[in-house]
Amino acid sequence: MSKKLVIKVTAGADAPERCSQAFTVAAVAVASGVEVSLWLTGEAAWFALPGKAAEFELPHAAPLPDLIESVQAGGTLTLCTQCAVRRNITEDDVLEGVRIAGAQVFVSEVMADDVRALVY
Template identity: 55%
Template sequence: MPRSLAVKLTCGAEAAERANQALTVAASAVAAGADVSLWLTGEAVWFGVRDRCPDLGLEHASPAATLVEAVRAGGSVTVCSQCAARRSLTEADLVDGARIAGAVAFTELVLRDGVQALVY
């Protein structure tokens, strides 16, 4: 059984290749059967907001919205609570199934046995 994977994405369209890499890794891990938790912080929160997912416009890359949907369908998506508050976002603004949580929840997740954390 694959390990659990926590992917923390700290950038948005301003660092398109890094953001795409994180989303691609998370979606690929879901496809491989891993228990994936995608955490969105800073400008990455927009990937979790309904009708606001940035188009990264990267040649040879899957659209960000498609990758987020793949993660959402087989894993979980969490938006940083402080980052959401700074942008006046609530859970009602997020894609279906996404939630808002803070550093304590992230820390509890990554300290569990068998969890691999990647930060982009």
């Protein structure tokens, strides 16, 4: 029986350790064969844009671009609709493979059978 992990990351450069933890857990889960859906909300929304992850620095942490690449290789990366609108981010602006979706999609993912959810 497969399980899915839905992770919502609300922190960005404003809380680097919490942000890095979310991306690290998501990447490790994908590498472990877990189906992962990583949601970028709040300040993490900026990481849906090309080049923004490369600006993120946290000593002794895996580079954020590498973690994003790992998540995208075996999971889903979603930018919150409202968070995108507040930051004037459109579908034309985001990294290839990033979807923009709202609360209804998030709720349907976390309410599905065999799903675990984490919020950072």
